[in-house]
Amino acid sequence: MTRAPYHHGNLREALVEAGVEVVRDGGPEALSLRELARRVGVSHAAAYRHFADREALVDAVAERAMHALLAVVHDRLAQVDEVDPVIRARRRLVQIGVGYVDFALTEPGLFRLLFTAYPEPPEGKDPDGEDPYSMLNAALDELVAVGYLDPRDRPGADVTCWSAVHGFSVLNVEGPLRGMAEPDRDAALTGLLLGIDRGLGRRGEWPALSR
Amino acid sequence: MTRAPYHHGNLREALVEAGVEVVRDGGPEALSLRELARRVGVSHAAAYRHFADREALVDAVAERAMHALLAVVHDRLAQVDEVDPVIRARRRLVQIGVGYVDFALTEPGLFRLLFTAYPEPPEGKDPDGEDPYSMLNAALDELVAVGYLDPRDRPGADVTCWSAVHGFSVLNVEGPLRGMAEPDRDAALTGLLLGIDRGLGRRGEWPALSR
DNA sequence: GGCAGAATGTGACCGCTGTCAACATCGTCT
DNA sequence: AGACGATGTTGACAGCGGTCACATTCTGCC
Numbered sequence: 001m002t003r004a005p006y007h008h009g010n011l012r013e014a015l016v017e018a019g020v021e022v023v024r025d026g027g028p029e030a031l032s033l034r035e036l037a038r039r040v041g042v043s044h045a046a047a048y049r050h051f052a053d054r055e056a057l058v059d060a061v062a063e064r065a066m067h068a069l070l071a072v073v074h075d076r077l078a079q080v081d082e083v084d085p086v087i088r089a090r091r092r093l094v095q096i097g098v099g100y101v102d103f104a105l106t107e108p109g110l111f112r113l114l115f116t117a118y119p120e121p122p123e124g125k126d127p128d129g130e131d132p133y134s135m136l137n138a139a140l141d142e143l144v145a146v147g148y149l150d151p152r153d154r155p156g157a158d159v160t161c162w163s164a165v166h167g168f169s170v171l172n173v174e175g176p177l178r179g180m181a182e183p184d185r186d187a188a189l190t191g192l193l194l195g196i197d198r199g200l201g202r203r204g205e206w207p208a209l210s211r
Numbered sequence: 212m213t214r215a216p217y218h219h220g221n222l223r224e225a226l227v228e229a230g231v232e233v234v235r236d237g238g239p240e241a242l243s244l245r246e247l248a249r250r251v252g253v254s255h256a257a258a259y260r261h262f263a264d265r266e267a268l269v270d271a272v273a274e275r276a277m278h279a280l281l282a283v284v285h286d287r288l289a290q291v292d293e294v295d296p297v298i299r300a301r302r303r304l305v306q307i308g309v310g311y312v313d314f315a316l317t318e319p320g321l322f323r324l325l326f327t328a329y330p331e332p333p334e335g336k337d338p339d340g341e342d343p344y345s346m347l348n349a350a351l352d353e354l355v356a357v358g359y360l361d362p363r364d365r366p367g368a369d370v371t372c373w374s375a376v377h378g379f380s381v382l383n384v385e386g387p388l389r390g391m392a393e394p395d396r397d398a399a400l401t402g403l404l405l406g407i408d409r410g411l412g413r414r415g416e417w418p419a420l421s422r
Numbered sequence: 423g424g425c426a427g428a429a430t431g432t433g434a435c436c437g438c439t440g441t442c443a444a445c446a447t448c449g450t451c452t
Numbered sequence: 453a454g455a456c457g458a459t460g461t462t463g464a465c466a467g468c469g470g471t472c473a474c475a476t477t478c479t480g481c482c
Binding site: 219222253254255256257260261 | 458459460461462463
């Protein structure tokens with residue numbers, strides 16, 4: 001029978017996975033080097049063979065969280081089967097927002113970690129070329145291409161959209177709006193997203209989106 | 212000559228003030244019970260005569276931060292001297308946003324503390340009747356009263372506005388958008404606020420705000 | 423096959439933190 | 453005067469991140 005070997009074999013990976021688990025229920029503040037080492041069944045100093053410091057470990061876990069967020073947004077985006085190019089582009093933008101908020105609400109711990117990993121923000125640095133911010137920008141470019149968004153309004157539109165959706169998420173996850181009843185929250189989110197959609201369109205030239 | 216007396220005399224107050232100072236340059240994570248006791252020149256356990264635990268102290272400091280935010284927003288609001296009722300109402304809404312973001316950028320430590328004081332959010336619970344959220348709601352009601360905002364769009368408008376402005380603040384203070392050049396940031400904020408203004412108005416019935 | 427050296431894990435230690443309990447001092451009320 | 457409650461002190465504890473010297477195991481080279 002094989003007793004616990006001296007060398008773990010895959011410690012780095014195991015630590016990060018444990019980290020994801022811990023952050024999931026407990027949030028970023030529950031992420032302790034020693035706690036993870038304990039879970040993995042290894043001495044706390046062993047972690048330092050794989051991470052320079054706690055921060056590095058947090059970053060690694062944040063990267064996982066980032067990919068999870070990406071997956072959710074990507075999935076929502078793929079569900080848009082509208083054919084009319086204008087409606088399609090608008091729907092895609094809305095779905096990015098829905099996915100983003102959905103991730104924040106269903107994985108509050110991971111979401112909070114994403115924006116707590118302080119020194120270097122994980123957002124928008126994914127070398128795979130695909131990250132939420134790029135997807136947002138692509139969606140906005142598409143809106144310009146199909147003629148819905150005035151090119152003069154294009155600069156800054158990304159920040160506006162991101163701010164609104166991110167703010168909504170934060171306020172609902174860790175802010176004063178948490179504890180909001182789900183129907184109210186859904187209604188508020190719909191209002192927010194349709195408000196953005198309306199705010200982006202050339203003034204009054206387009207019919208409202210039905211949701 | 213009076214040597215340091217055994218009893219401080221005003222410890223609670225002194226601790227909170229030191230707390231504000233510490234959070235100002237150092238953020239919420241620099242807020243340590245022992246550090247504050249050291250600053251005030253008192254033993255580390257003395258704080259427990261005035262605060263149940265660290266959390267209580269943080270809440271007290273957060274309350275100060277809340278009042279500071281309030282003051283900034285209030286000030287901005289008072290600067291609107293427009294007479295045309297519609298323009299005035301729209302300008303007032305914009306100024307709430309400007310003040311909110313201004314506070315976040317000039318006092319990032321205090322701002323972050325406000326939304327880090329986890330268990331009980333300080334926002335919207337001020338018994339003085341005046342808090343940023345109430346002011347926002349009043350401004351929106353005014354927009355309805357003057358006929359700019361469709362009453363059917365009123366529900367949810369508060370959350371939308373707050374989300375956008377708060378999200379912008381968070382992304383710029385502790386998120387991926389920090390380090391943005393100031394002119395770009397200003398432009399983005401203007402775009403955001405005018406976008407909100409536009410999104411709220413009955414479709415295409417009103418001319419754009421000049422800023 | 424065997425051995426040197428690199429990788430990896432351990433245990434002891436440091437200073438920091440929040441928290442608590444026992445004790446000291448002071449102001450105040452009877 | 454004396455007692456009592458409020459306030460501050462001292463010393464302890466456990467948990468944290470971080471570093472060190474040391475132990476163990478794996479790997480590549482002869």
